[in-house]
Amino acid sequence: MKQLLAKISLILLTLSLFVSCNAVKRVEPDEALLTENSIFLNGEEIQENRIYNQLYQEPNSRFLGVPLQLNFYNLARPNIDSILSEKLLQNDRKREKLEAVLSRKQLDKYINSRVEFNQWIKRTGEAPVIVNEEDARKSVNRLQSWYWNNGWFNVETDYSIIPSEKKEKRAKVEYYVNTHKAYKVDSIKTDIDSPVLDSIYESHRAESEIKTNQQYRTLDFNAERDRLTQLFRNNGVYNFEQEYLNFDADTINTNHKVNTTIIINNRQVTNGDSTYRVPFKIYEISKVNVFTDYTYANRNEPVTDSAQVGNFTIYSFGDLEYKPEAITDAVFIRPGRTYSDLARTRTYSRLNSMRVFKYPNIQYNPDPADSTNTALIANIFLTPQQKYSLGFDFDISQSNIQKFGIGFGGSLLIRNIFGGAENLEIAGRGSIGSSTDAAASRDEDRFFDISEIGADVNLIFPRIFFPFETEEFIPGYMSPFTTLSLGLSTQNNIGLDKQNLSSTLNYKWNPSRKVSNRLDLINLQYVRNLNTNNYFNVYRNSYSELNDIVQSPNVVTDPSFLNTSGQLTIPTGAENFIEAVNNNENTTSGLTENQRQNVINIRERKRRLTENNLIFASNFTYLWNTKENLYDEEFSRLRFKIETAGNILSAASSLAGADKNENGNYEIMGVAFSQYVKPEIDYIKHWDLGHDNIFALRAFGGIAIPYGNANSIPFTRSFFAGGPNDNRAWQAYDLGPGGSGGRSEFNEANMKLAFNFEYRYNLFGALNSAFFVDVGNIWNVLDIVEDEASTFTSISDLDEIAIGSGFGLRYDFSFFVLRFDIGFKTYNPALPAGDRWFQNYNFNHAVYNVGINYPF
Structure with missing residues (x-):
């Protein structure tokens, strides 16, 4: 590991020494490359990005101290047309050689391709930033304007261009700002001609954006102008415009105070050749x-x-x-x-x-x-859209359980189906794929051994569809919708094969631009496993662990459980062995307590993953998002969701006096329904650091607690860790639970903590990069799992939080981002306590992730 880091450091050092010599390759002798900007505020150098953003010129971007984009730009030839003409066209000998192989048309194409490639290098790279006196003066004026607009009316600014003493054709620029004493807002008076406007203003004076005894800010005055314009127009003044409103700020002999007068003249009216003013009215x-x-x-x-x-x-x-x-x-x-x-x-x-x-x-x-x-x-x-709309989609995919997959689907949208602006959506989907070698396929001669087909129907009402009126607390301006959904799907794959029936009744409404709510009053899901006999063909780790126990020298078991190779037969032998251990039958003996506990754990996991699930749940989701548009790089997003399941069915079963099964659970149509409560919270924050630099973080916490009719959580409602959008140093489902080391193919649990940190920056053009640190894990808690390595019992178990770190490349295609990340296991809780940090921290043991768009 140390040798690898040394090699990487040597390569980077050699690269930086090599490319730094070429930074001024395209800089003329009488020019200077801008290497640094410095701003001194009242004699002290400052580092605030918002101040540096006022400058017209900034140095070429750097990566690890190296101006990569500048050096890439320098690879381009400045006069490629004349160079090619001289080399290929004006040189008779070279031209004759080329024309002997290429036609004149092909030669022209060859020359044009060279020219276009040269232009691409220039576009992708970054031209040298040359120190410019005019831009420096404009920067000084902008600095002066910024400080003036923030209350320093007597600000003084200047600049100095300082050539480098060590390297030729390089210079830095220093800017000097002396603010003097700031001005504060003192009195606020009004001069409003129209009585109607004056009355509205006085009623809302307390909401003013301009506050007395606060430092003057032009932005506050602009915000107050916007507030008053909206206030008047939202209170009936139909023809009010911003130009009718002015501010008079008096600062003469006021001892650094601003006495403000809000001036609003009457409305100007032109009638023929005459112009006059009339008071505003309420319409x-x-x-x-x-x-x-x-x-x-x-x-x-x-x-x-x-x-x-x-x-x-x-x-x-x-x-x-x-x-x-x-x-x-x-x-x-x-x-x-x-x-x-x-x-x-x-x-x-x-x-x-x-x-x-x-x-x-x-x-x-x-x-x-x-x-x-x-x-x-x-x-x-209103112009109606077409009543019927058709949609089709097709995709090719690859994952850890299939080496090749094809997905396809279609949808039909019928608008205004019942005349009340209701929309009916009917969608069908299907996929076929080829499994990986993770499990033995039952159809080994077939390439496509995975298939799924499903259909969904959604009926959407533009109102809250409820027995009583909801207008008082969910008014129409919150854009309420009610959706009735029904979904059916069936899977035929290398796993257990499933049939899935789901149905929901949900309500959505948006109290404000930033806040949206969703209530699933009914969220019903029924999952039926069709091929449970294939369990040990899918979960090969569990099967191998059972065989290791069977083949231990101390263990004696019934020979009928084994095949000719001495391994448990699937499914009969494996299942009989598990039940023999669980029931302490005399056909099996000699197991240690640890071996016996492992068998019991495998039995419980198999039961959970092969049992049919009936989930009758309700949930509420609150989403707060400050992101204003697709290009907003600084925002916060908070999502809180709480789900409860099984309470209605449990109460109904109890009132009806229903019988319980042998495990003490109520059943509906032969299926023990799930009962649990599941809160989760997800917070995302992005900081725009300027110059295409973004720092992003995400924090997630969730827990699903079974009770009443259940002692575990259905697989579909469990948490997993790892993957391209989680902890990228582990593959999906590979991390956890706890310090168990991911012994199963699909590791899941009912508690999760996750924290992600990512620094994103631009390399050149549309190519971006990022460094990231991912922290988190999953655990079992308050359920039937007893494995100490997998359960969370105290705060000390937080030392099982895994840490992954790495870097990645992202190419921005405008409408989506293609992402490639490399994750390294930085702290692996599955290893012994003294060997968890930086073990196998190399490319051979790295996890490579490909994804679409950013992970958060």
């Missing part, structure tokens, strides 16, 4: 007209159908295909209410979320019947 919506099937083609056609709902009028150019209430429930511009920008925004959002119409067009016109000129008619033009 009210008198009518709302909705056109449900408007298109540009029928804009001049007569309306043929209509409906009246209160003061709403619903129009159609053909037969009205929508229940009027389904439309009016999605419109928050209501007759009789004052005009509001917020109502219009909520209407846009709700109509879009229904997926029935294209982006709506909302227009306001003065009501000609109103003599006060304060009434508006709202016209909403």
